[in-house]
Amino acid sequence: MMEIPYTVEARPETGVTNVKLGIWLFLASEVMLFGGLFSAYVLLRTGAPAWPPGWTILSVPLGAANTLVLIASSVTIVMAWLALEDRDVTEYWLFMGLTVLLGVVFLVVKAFEYADKFEHGLGPASSMFLGVYFTLTGVHALHVASGVVVNAYLLASGAALWARAPVQLTNRVEAAGLFWHFVDIVWIFLFPLLYLL
Amino acid sequence: MKRPYLVVFAVFAGLVVATIVTVAVAAWHLPAGPAAAVALAVAAVKASLVALFFMHLRRERRVVYAVVLLAGVLLVAMMGLVAVTERTQVARPVAPAPGRQPGAL
Numbered sequence: 001m002m003e004i005p006y007t008v009e010a011r012p013e014t015g016v017t018n019v020k021l022g023i024w025l026f027l028a029s030e031v032m033l034f035g036g037l038f039s040a041y042v043l044l045r046t047g048a049p050a051w052p053p054g055w056t057i058l059s060v061p062l063g064a065a066n067t068l069v070l071i072a073s074s075v076t077i078v079m080a081w082l083a084l085e086d087r088d089v090t091e092y093w094l095f096m097g098l099t100v101l102l103g104v105v106f107l108v109v110k111a112f113e114y115a116d117k118f119e120h121g122l123g124p125a126s127s128m129f130l131g132v133y134f135t136l137t138g139v140h141a142l143h144v145a146s147g148v149v150v151n152a153y154l155l156a157s158g159a160a161l162w163a164r165a166p167v168q169l170t171n172r173v174e175a176a177g178l179f180w181h182f183v184d185i186v187w188i189f190l191f192p193l194l195y196l197l
Numbered sequence: 198m199k200r201p202y203l204v205v206f207a208v209f210a211g212l213v214v215a216t217i218v219t220v221a222v223a224a225w226h227l228p229a230g231p232a233a234a235v236a237l238a239v240a241a242v243k244a245s246l247v248a249l250f251f252m253h254l255r256r257e258r259r260v261v262y263a264v265v266l267l268a269g270v271l272l273v274a275m276m277g278l279v280a281v282t283e284r285t286q287v288a289r290p291v292a293p294a295p296g297r298q299p300g301a302l
Contacts, residue, residue, distance in 0.1 A: 015258040028268035035272045039279045071212045082200045185244045192236035196223035
């Protein structure tokens with residue numbers, strides 16, 4: 001089987017591993033995806049004759065709680081990576097497990113918010129505001145779900161990969177962490193734009 | 198390796214405080230302009246903390262900065278185009294083509 005080059009040591013031309021360069025290039029493309037969605041939000045909102053403040057329709061306490069959940073998960077994934085750098089696998093499992101758990105908590109809270117809207121007969125087609133809300137938070141939730149799957153995989157396969165190639169696991173966790181932090185940053189902007197303004 | 202617990206938890210505390218500030222300021226129900234300015238400024242500070250400390254952008258290789266700069270320039274260009282777009286164009290209904298009923302596919 002062909003080995004992917006420079007997953008452990010840095011590529012001389014760039015000074016970073018291909019894993020890190022790859023995830024940063026992916027995040028750059030993600031900036032354009034969410035940039036397009038944010039642009040659509042701004043254009044629709046400023047062009048609309050009337051726009052309801054988010055707090056009249058959405059639950060600010062639930063949105064704020066989810067913000068704190070994602071911030072906490074950013075901390076735990078940093079701690080998981082630092083534990084691997086320090087060759088402490090037990091602590092890695094603890095913090096990566098917490099990261100997965102917090103990601104699931106975020107999605108469960110989101111599901112409750114969606115269910116509440118649907119129970120009141122409100123969906124993406126009900127109004128321009130709700131169309132934008134469901135689109136932006138839906139795309140973001142898909143990213144959170146993807147991150148949970150990747151983090152859970154790194155948690156489940158961690159022991160085997162750690163025994164075979166510890167630096168490779170450390171680099172993979174760093175890349176997964178970069179994606180997770182990006183998802184956190186997107187929510188940091190989504191929360192005030194949709195819930196507070 | 199000595200783990201930088203203090204830095205990690207200081208950033209975490211900063212992010213929590215900034216979130217509380219955002220919610221507290223929003224509760225005052227300021228006019229739309231100032232409210233958006235405060236909310237987005239606090240969000241920018243929070244995003245910078247995450248990027249600089251958790252994503253290690255304080256100390257990175259030049260190639261990573263180049264990728265971030267490229268994404269930033271393209272994002273600013275995109276948002277700049279939004280800023281100069283005439284607002285009324287979005288709300289203005291599209292005139293039907295000659296010979297077609299409004300709303301017909």
